[in-house]
Amino acid sequence: MSPADPAGLGRARAAGFVLPALVLIGVFLVFPALWTIYLGLTDYRLTGLAAADPQVVGLGNYTSALEDERFRNSLWLTVQYVLGSAVVGQAVLGFALAWVLRNRPGPVKRVVEGLVLLAWILPSSVVAFLWIALLDRDAGTLNALLHTPGFAWLLDHPMPSIIVFNVWRGTAFSMMLYGAALENVPPSHLETARLAGASTFQQLRDVVLPRIKGHVLTNLLLISLWTFNDFTSFQITAGGPEGRSEILPVYIYNVALSGGQLGFGAAISFLVLLVNLVFAFVYLRLLRGRREAVSP
Amino acid sequence: MTREEPDQHHPPPRSEGRGRFWTEERPQRGTSEDATREDAASRRPEPRERSERNQTRHALATIGRATFLAVVLGFFSLPLLWLASAPFDAHPSITTSVPEFTLANFRSLLDNPYALSSLGNSVIQAGGSAALVVVLAALAAYALSRVRVPGRDALLYLLLLLSSVVTGTAAMVPLFELATRLNLIDTHLGVVLTLSGGLLPAAIFILKDFMDGTPASYEESARVFGASPLQILRHIVIPLVRPGLATIAVWAVANVWGSFLQPFILLRDPGKSPGAVILYTLYTEGGAPRLDLISTFSLLYSLPVVVMYVFVSRRYGFRFHGGIKR
Numbered sequence: 036m037s038p039a040d041p042a043g044l045g046r047a048r049a050a051g052f053v054l055p056a057l058v059l060i061g062v063f064l065v066f067p068a069l070w071t072i073y074l075g076l077t078d079y080r081l082t083g084l085a086a087a088d089p090q091v092v093g094l095g096n097y098t099s100a101l102e103d104e105r106f107r108n109s110l111w112l113t114v115q116y117v118l119g120s121a122v123v124g125q126a127v128l129g130f131a132l133a134w135v136l137r138n139r140p141g142p143v144k145r146v147v148e149g150l151v152l153l154a155w156i157l158p159s160s161v162v163a164f165l166w167i168a169l170l171d172r173d174a175g176t177l178n179a180l181l182h183t184p185g186f187a188w189l190l191d192h193p194m195p196s197i198i199v200f201n202v203w204r205g206t207a208f209s210m211m212l213y214g215a216a217l218e219n220v221p222p223s224h225l226e227t228a229r230l231a232g233a234s235t236f237q238q239l240r241d242v243v244l245p246r247i248k249g250h251v252l253t254n255l256l257l258i259s260l261w262t263f264n265d266f267t268s269f270q271i272t273a274g275g276p277e278g279r280s281e282i283l284p285v286y287i288y289n290v291a292l293s294g295g296q297l298g299f300g301a302a303i304s305f306l307v308l309l310v311n312l313v314f315a316f317v318y319l320r321l322l323r324g325r326r327e328a329v330s331p
Numbered sequence: 332m333t334r335e336e337p338d339q340h341h342p343p344p345r346s347e348g349r350g351r352f353w354t355e356e357r358p359q360r361g362t363s364e365d366a367t368r369e370d371a372a373s374r375r376p377e378p379r380e381r382s383e384r385n386q387t388r389h390a391l392a393t394i395g396r397a398t399f400l401a402v403v404l405g406f407f408s409l410p411l412l413w414l415a416s417a418p419f420d421a422h423p424s425i426t427t428s429v430p431e432f433t434l435a436n437f438r439s440l441l442d443n444p445y446a447l448s449s450l451g452n453s454v455i456q457a458g459g460s461a462a463l464v465v466v467l468a469a470l471a472a473y474a475l476s477r478v479r480v481p482g483r484d485a486l487l488y489l490l491l492l493l494s495s496v497v498t499g500t501a502a503m504v505p506l507f508e509l510a511t512r513l514n515l516i517d518t519h520l521g522v523v524l525t526l527s528g529g530l531l532p533a534a535i536f537i538l539k540d541f542m543d544g545t546p547a548s549y550e551e552s553a554r555v556f557g558a559s560p561l562q563i564l565r566h567i568v569i570p571l572v573r574p575g576l577a578t579i580a581v582w583a584v585a586n587v588w589g590s591f592l593q594p595f596i597l598l599r600d601p602g603k604s605p606g607a608v609i610l611y612t613l614y615t616e617g618g619a620p621r622l623d624l625i626s627t628f629s630l631l632y633s634l635p636v637v638v639m640y641v642f643v644s645r646r647y648g649f650r651f652h653g654g655i656k657r
Contacts, residue, residue, distance in 0.1 A: 044478050044560050052474035056467040056531050060490060063528025067505035068497045074504060132403065135396050147400060150407040156640050158589035160610040161629045165410040167614065168417070176409060203407065235392075264498040266592045270611055284500040291504050292596055301504040311496040319492055 068308060075302035081295035089298065096302035105278055106303070109286040113263065116198060116282045121262035124202030126255060129209020134239075136210075137217045148210070155207035163270035166200050189272055193280035197268040204267065209254055216250035217243070252321060260314040264307070283307055414633070417626035436627040445601050446628050449609035452519070453588055453632070456605050459523040461583040464530050465576055471531075472538035473564055477547070487539065490532035497529070499592040510597050517600045525597065526587050534579045541575030542568065581643045585636055606632040 044052070075096055079089035100106045132151065136144045154162065169176050170188040178186050188196050220243050228238045244251075266284045268274075274281030274289055281289065283303065291300020440446045475483055499506070506525055515521030545568065553563050569576065591607040598604050601612065610628060614620045 044474060046478065046480075048560055049474040049478040049480070052470040056471035056535060059463075059467060059524065059528050060493075060531050063506070063509070063525050064493055064497050064502075064532070067502040067509060068493065070505040070508070071502060074508070128403075131399065135399060143400065147404060147407075150404065150411065152640075153411060153637070154407055156585070156636055157633050158607055158610075158636060159591050160589075160607045161414070161633050162410070164610065164614050164625060164629060165413055168413045169410045176413065180409075203410065260495065264500040266500055270591065287500065287503060288592075288596075292507060297504050297508065304501050304504050307498075307501040308496060311498065311501055312492075315492050315495045318495075319488060323488075 071301045071305045071308060074298055075305045077298040077301075079298035079301070081292075081297055083295075092298070096299045100299070100303060100306075105281070106286065108278060109281050109283055112194060112279075112281060113283045115194060116201070116268075117259050117262050119198040120201035121205065121258040122255060124198065125205045125209045125258050125262075126251075128202060129206045129254075130213045132206070132210045133213035133217055134243075137214065138222070151207045151210055154203050155205065159267040160270060162200075162204060163267055166196075166203075166271055170196060190276055193272045193276065197271060197280050197282075200268070200271065201262060201265065205258060205262065208258060212250055212254050213247070216247040220246050249321065253318065256314055256318045256321070260311060260318075263310065263314070414626065414629060417622060436623045439621065439624045440627055440631070443613075443624055443628075445604070445609050446613075446624065448602065449604055449606045450632060452603055453605040453607070455519050456522045456526075456594065457584045457587040459519065460527045460530065460587045461580045463523060463527045464534050464583045465580050467527075468531055468534035468538050468579060469569070469572075469576060470564075471535050472542050473568060475535070476539050476542035477550075487532075487536055491536050494529055494532035499529070499590075503592065503596055506593070507596050515597070517598055517603055519603065521597050522587075522594050522605075525593050526590060527583075530583050530586060534583065538572065538575050538579060541572045545571045578643065581639050585639055588636055 076091055076093060077089040078092045078095070080086045132147065136147060157165075167189070172178070172185060172187045172190070175188075177188065178184050224242050225238055228242050233241070264284060265282075266288070268280060268282060269285045269288060272280040274285040278286075284307075287300050287303050287307070290296050290303070294300075475487070480486075510516050510521045510525065513521075515524065549567050549571075550563050553567055558566070588605075589607060590605075591611065594605050594608050595611070598608065601609065604612075606628075610625070610632060613625050613628065
């Protein structure tokens with residue numbers, strides 16, 4: 036009985052246990068990723084001649100994407116969306132909430148946390164419609180509150196609308212992560228800083244930030260990755276009007292599956308994949324580094 | 332604590348030298364050292380004046396905090412209010428009792444050919460994916476936990492990396508193509524397999540952590556008494572890691588229940604579409620949206636997710652793991 040194999044599985048049976056999962060992952064996760072690369076090099080279409088006999092066009096899709104005004108616009112909107120709603124919106128609001136609610140048990144904390152979490156766990160179709168209802172031109176709650184009847188938020192300001200929406204949708208994660216991180220900051224350090232006359236800003240910069248640096252980085256990477264791939268705004272604006280809120284995920288859907296340009300869409304997908312890869316790689320490096328730091 | 336007189340703790344007036352010594356003693360002080368030392372040295376107000384200023388500062392901070400929390404409460408509850416109120420606002424002219432309202436709206440749910448059956452589809456797809464993920468992940472995690480395979484950790488990290496990189500957004504074209512070629516378009520199986528493939532790596536990763544934490548000595552003694560590996564897995568390991576399995580199952584169900592993109596591109600038949608897609612078509616279809624239908628359906632469709640979340644967080648103290656959300 037070897038200590039490495041207490042249940043007596045043996046290599047062969049162990050492989051049999053792992054195989055089904057690996058096959059499923061291989062077919063529905065790894066293979067699609069590789070296939071995107073190939074499809075992105077073709078002029079494959081949903082219908083017509085290029086559907087029956089797709090030709091390899093090399094990097095043609097990438098060069099035409101770079102020349103495409105709509106693609107560049109989508110790229111710029113995506114940058115705004117990720118920076119505005121995740122890096123600035125969710126991270127800052129999430130931290131502010133965690134900071135204000137720390138060491139403060141009671142009904143206020145429970146209610147605030149409950150509502151923020153609710154926005155996060157409700158299904159995307161539901162929250163999308165809740166925001167359509169909130170921002171509705173004629174009968175929306177927001178226009179009723181602000182006494183601005185007929186103000187078309189989603190038509191006139193689609194980008195700010197979905198950015199604010201995504202802040203609302205995703206702040207919970209940052210709040211919880213920072214909430215856990217702040218527990219690592221010894222209250223005595225904050226207390227001494229306060230007694231020495233440090234302002235809140237100074238306390239945050241000099242006492243809190245050095246201790247939660249790792250969490251901040253983790254948080255920013257993950258929420259950026261998720262926001263970058265978020266498809267929920269499709270259910271609110273579908274990229275419109277006139278592509279003014281067409282972030283990359285929506286652009287890919289509109290071009291590839293709605294417009295039928297599968298090859299071109301695959302090329303853009305591959306670019307998204309590459310960006311995701313960078314995010315995830317940095318994140319895993321961070322995780323590993325921390326594990327090694329904890330148990331050398 | 333701020334409003335207490337700080338000098339009580341440091342009765343003698345702080346000289347600059349003492350301040351420097353005091354700050355250097357504490358490594359966590361960091362760079363604020365300079366700012367505070369300057370502050371303390373340049374103007375050291377009388378205790379009374381200082382305590383008054385502290386009180387003002389404290390009051391302002393309290394007001395600021397309360398305002399902030401009020402604004403946040405408003406911001407987060409405003410969109411949600413509709414979900415709570417709309418089912419009763421559907422017929423604002425009728426001011427009868429609440430039960431009649433819910434009955435009427437419930438009837439509109441029954442009248443719609445797709446509303447209730449779509450929840451059935453959600454159950455099939457979420458349940459199927461959860462079952463597949465739990466079984467396959469448990470088998471794989473057990474083998475990976477108990478048998479030392481070279482490159483095991485690297486493989487796990489690679490799979491985890493892939494599952495966060497190959498999102499529905501990044502792979503919608505090949506997934507659609509794959510389902511088309513495998514004749515999986517318009518089938519529950521297509522949705523189940525596609526979503527399970529994405530959930531499995533994280534599930535294996537978490538379950539392996541659970542399995543690593545269970546002692547191997549039980550398995551060794553069971554083996555001495557002649558139990559087969561599958562018997563050991565069924566009667567010893569699975570009862571031990573049941574909380575882990577439950578967590579994974581609930582996590583998978585919640586994920587699939589809320590998924591929109593994959594069923595949206597893989598299913599065209601509304602008779603097979605889950606709640607997420609049907610709800611979307613309810614409010615994007617032409618004509619005035621049926622608010623009574625949408626509101627009751629939203630409520631009904633959201634309820635299981637909220638209930639599951641509350642259940643798991645109560646029972647297992649569920650904290651969402653680092654990278655695990657969707």
